[in-house]
Amino acid sequence: MLAHTQEPALDGVRTYEAPIRTAVIGFGSSGRYFHAPFLEASPHFSLDMVVTADPERQQAARESYPRATIWNTVDELFASAGLVDLVVIGSPPDTHVPLARRALHHGLALVVDKPFCVEASQGAELVDEAVKLGVPLTVFQNRRWDADFLTLRSLVDSGALGQVRRFESRFEWWKPEEPKAWKRESSPSQGGGMLYDIGTHLIDQAIQLFGPIQHAHGELEARRSSGTDDDSFVSLLHESGVRSHLWMNSLAVQAGPRFHVLGSESGYTKWGRDGQEAALKGGAKPSDPGYGAEPPTAWGVVGMDGALEPVPAERGQYDTFYALLAEALLQGGPLPVDARDSVDVIRIIQQLYRDHGVAG
Numbered sequence: 001m002l003a004h005t006q007e008p009a010l011d012g013v014r015t016y017e018a019p020i021r022t023a024v025i026g027f028g029s030s031g032r033y034f035h036a037p038f039l040e041a042s043p044h045f046s047l048d049m050v051v052t053a054d055p056e057r058q059q060a061a062r063e064s065y066p067r068a069t070i071w072n073t074v075d076e077l078f079a080s081a082g083l084v085d086l087v088v089i090g091s092p093p094d095t096h097v098p099l100a101r102r103a104l105h106h107g108l109a110l111v112v113d114k115p116f117c118v119e120a121s122q123g124a125e126l127v128d129e130a131v132k133l134g135v136p137l138t139v140f141q142n143r144r145w146d147a148d149f150l151t152l153r154s155l156v157d158s159g160a161l162g163q164v165r166r167f168e169s170r171f172e173w174w175k176p177e178e179p180k181a182w183k184r185e186s187s188p189s190q191g192g193g194m195l196y197d198i199g200t201h202l203i204d205q206a207i208q209l210f211g212p213i214q215h216a217h218g219e220l221e222a223r224r225s226s227g228t229d230d231d232s233f234v235s236l237l238h239e240s241g242v243r244s245h246l247w248m249n250s251l252a253v254q255a256g257p258r259f260h261v262l263g264s265e266s267g268y269t270k271w272g273r274d275g276q277e278a279a280l281k282g283g284a285k286p287s288d289p290g291y292g293a294e295p296p297t298a299w300g301v302v303g304m305d306g307a308l309e310p311v312p313a314e315r316g317q318y319d320t321f322y323a324l325l326a327e328a329l330l331q332g333g334p335l336p337v338d339a340r341d342s343v344d345v346i347r348i349i350q351q352l353y354r355d356h357g358v359a360g
């Protein structure tokens with residue numbers, strides 16, 4: 001491990017130098033595919049510690065990152081907190097707040113995976129605590145850098161669609177059995193269910209595009225034996241007047257379009273999900289040529305019926321999250337995601353569960 005020290009700035013806020021020494025808590029899909037590869041690929045970070053109690057995941061971490069120390073428990077990590085600068089929390093949702101609070105009191109910068117928290121009030125307290133302590137805290141809302149979302153955002157910002165009236169967004173697939181034990185067994189009060197899983201992304205994207213929510217309505221169905229929602233629909237009325245319809249379904253034998261957006265002058269329709277997740281799980285690295293690029297066969301179309309044109313996709317850019325984080329820590333730039341945005345999303349999700357008599 002690199003043995004460099006940090007000096008407090010004059011205002012009491014900790015300063016950082018490259019490489020930013022990083023620990024990742026959890027080495028399931030989150031830590032293994034969405035965080036570790038980007039930390040490894042960036043010259044601004046070093047992956048120094050991984051925490052996982054699973055023997056197979058420990059072995060995978062050792063093989064992929066031989067310079068990192070592998071810990072069984074978070075207690076071992078926090079006992080060595082002076083050797084790292086940043087902690088990435090990729091463990092199950094109900095552990096996020098207590099782990100983040102421990103990291104904050106060790107003065108460690110924080111990336112917390114989605115969902116940021118289970119209860120919005122706890123998330124808000126955590127943000128206030130981070131501000132008080134002068135510790136950077138951000139949330140990994142990586143779907144802000146999906147290729148299709150970046151493409152749509154460009155169309156909306158340029159006015160190419162006219163005044164957007166309706167936004168439809170879907171994450172649907174066929175998975176009759178949930179392979180992950182914690183997802184099978186977690187209730188909404190523990191951060192389980194489609195709203196806490198995929199809803200955190202889709203609601204966040206809708207707000208990023210069209211602004212704050214005036215009214216939210218949900219239809220939540222639990223079709224598998226776990227009892228948590230696995231087939232959910234959310235309708236959002238934005239203060240801007242746009243109506244967002246969001247679908248999340250893990251039991252869809254046929255998937256609808258990823259995006260279907262109707263404006264006063266044109267529309268945009270896109271089928272298929274961003275390819276970065278599949279590529280990373282297939283062994284691709286962020287440094288590979290063409291990483292994040294979508295082939296023309298995956299592009300969406302813009303226009304009116306009878307006059308549709310393909311729209312070249314923006315490059316998918318999950319690596320931008322860590323580039324912005326490095327800029328924030330090393331140069332004082334803004335954090336890639338304001339954690340308050342994620343608190344607002346959780347507040348909406350809790351309301352939707354309460355409307356259905358479910359503790360969320």
